[in-house]
Amino acid sequence: MKSITKKEKITKIKEATFQIIERSDINNISIYDIARHAKIATSTVYHHYPNIEALLLCIADDVFRDFDHMLANIEKTPRFDNWQAITWSIERAYFQYYQNNPVATKLVLGQHKFYDLRKADFEHDQALGERILKLYQQHFVLPALPNNYNIFAIALQAADKVYSTFYNTTGRNQISSEAGKEGYRLALAYLSVYLPQYLQRIEPTSEPPAEPHHLSHLNQLT
Numbered sequence: 001m002k003s004i005t006k007k008e009k010i011t012k013i014k015e016a017t018f019q020i021i022e023r024s025d026i027n028n029i030s031i032y033d034i035a036r037h038a039k040i041a042t043s044t045v046y047h048h049y050p051n052i053e054a055l056l057l058c059i060a061d062d063v064f065r066d067f068d069h070m071l072a073n074i075e076k077t078p079r080f081d082n083w084q085a086i087t088w089s090i091e092r093a094y095f096q097y098y099q100n101n102p103v104a105t106k107l108v109l110g111q112h113k114f115y116d117l118r119k120a121d122f123e124h125d126q127a128l129g130e131r132i133l134k135l136y137q138q139h140f141v142l143p144a145l146p147n148n149y150n151i152f153a154i155a156l157q158a159a160d161k162v163y164s165t166f167y168n169t170t171g172r173n174q175i176s177s178e179a180g181k182e183g184y185r186l187a188l189a190y191l192s193v194y195l196p197q198y199l200q201r202i203e204p205t206s207e208p209p210a211e212p213h214h215l216s217h218l219n220q221l222t
Contacts, residue, residue, distance in 0.1 A: 074135070077089065
């Protein structure tokens with residue numbers, strides 16, 4: 001019988017983990033469950049992942065890479081009519097990702113006991129916040145902002161908290177469109193404490209500042 005490679009083993013383990021997370025309580029998953037579902041020896045799974053949290057962190061890394069790619073696509077946008085459009089673009093992309101990825105939703109928004117997983121999510125939000133700050137600076141002249149914390153990372157976390165509340169309250173596998181609208185509202189309201197309604201563009205045009213289309217943004221979050 002042909003032996004499978006290390007890469008193939010890891011792929012089987014991760015695929016099994018995805019399938020189990022989709023249908024099970026994340027707090028009750030064990031290495032034994034993963035091994036049995038992947039049809040791989042338990043010792044093989046332990047060889048690659050010393051415990052279930054290490055395996056979940058590996059899965060979360062894939063989610064974080066997806067988040068990075070989504071933000072990279074937004075960073076390629078040549079122009080934003082107003083700063084609110086940046087927040088809307090980010091929250092819309094992330095919310096739709098949660099709607100289409102139940103595993104990511106459970107890992108990031110679900111209630112679970114894994115401290116290192118929550119810590120990794122927090123640290124990744126901080127990194128995203130730094131990139132979002134640079135994105136804002138690329139397009140608009142920003143006022144003085146706090147230098148001991150990142151308001152854009154906090155806005156991300158605030159929106160995620162809204163999504164998490166809706167998700168864990170309803171007990172559904174998919175968060176509702178109302179959660180997306182409320183998450184955007186909260187992120188926008190928080191950033192509005194630090195950012196005026198209109199910001200000067202880095203490359204001024206002869207056109208007057210565009211008025212934020214808050215309602216149209218909300219309607220497109222579904």
